[in-house]
């Protein structure tokens with residue numbers, strides 16, 4: 001595919017100004033309407049099918065920009081370019097699945113109302129769809145502090161992105177404020193993702209990672225951590241999801257050590273080891289262990305969770321660690337060691353505390369020690385058990401501690 005600018009294109013007699021961060025398909029739809037033709041016909045006339053602009057093909061974007069006398073780099077930056085079945089590029093970042101191509105189109109009603117104040121053209125020709133509104137992980141217009149709200153839902157790609165047609169149905173309601181909601185202050189997360197899209201990577205820990213993976217991790221971590229405050233994060237309505245992202249971002253921005261500390265706090269306050277990491281970090285574990293297991297963008301986050309579980313969970317043979325079976329026990333808790341050896345929990349605890357192998361503050365379930373280093377000690381306890389205890393009773397049943 002050539003990326004050379006078209007040389008034979010004469011700008012159309014009537015144009016529309018390119019809005020800040022406007023997508024190519026929005027601009028094309030408005031430009032066509034301004035010139036009294038459909039997007040499809042405009043595309044056919046200039047060998048740039050509307051679908052090719054929807055897909056962010058650079059040649060089509062350049063032709064379109066020449067026709068409308070606007071900067072092609074600006075149009076290209078804010079138009080997601082289709083890579084393959086499941087990925088797109090936008091603002092230099094790769095997005096997967098429906099994260100920039102969702103049947104539900106959202107936007108800021110106050111931006112659109114401002115667009116409509118240009119009275120030289122009908123509102124549906126003035127209202128522009130911005131590129132950052134397409135991103136699943138963006139929730140707020142930073143200019144107006146207004147939440148992005150659903151504007152329409154359309155499964156057909158061409159109909160969905162032919163924006164001047166869609167705005168014909170919604171412009172009046174938008175102008176009279178039917179889509180308006182309460183504004184809110186922006187969060188650090190809102191600011192981070194807006195800056196990242198506009199300016200690229202900064203120097204924070206999260207900026208070392210691809211945007212889609214980083215933002216998704218904020219959501220997954222936030223979802224897990226909310227269990228410290230509410231019993232059912234799944235009950236949070238879709239429009240309040242920004243709060244989940246912010247909860248995760250607050251921790252993730254500080255890096256690996258803060259993430260591990262937060263996971264530790266979560267498991268000790270809300271779970272027992274018997275419940276397992278899958279039940280303790282439900283969505284976080286499921287996504288990183290399975291759904292994103294082969295996606296290299298998620299590998300750093302997967303590695304953090306995996307090594308954290310390995311270092312803090314008394315997993316034994318038969319348990320699962322991020323989709324793989326555990327083949328060797330690395331850690332025991334007082335409870336797992338008691339179960340495996342048949343030695344009474346209280347006696348075991350005393351012995352381990354006396355040897356400073358466990359902390360007195362930790363409950364039996366989370367009082368962990370190295371299984372290999374203590375294998376001789378545990379074996380020696382079993383050796384001295386009377387034969388009848390091995391058949392089922394614990395040491396405590398027969399021996400005074």
Ligand SMILES: [Zn+2]
Nearest residue numbers: 108111141144
């Ligand atoms: Zn706005």
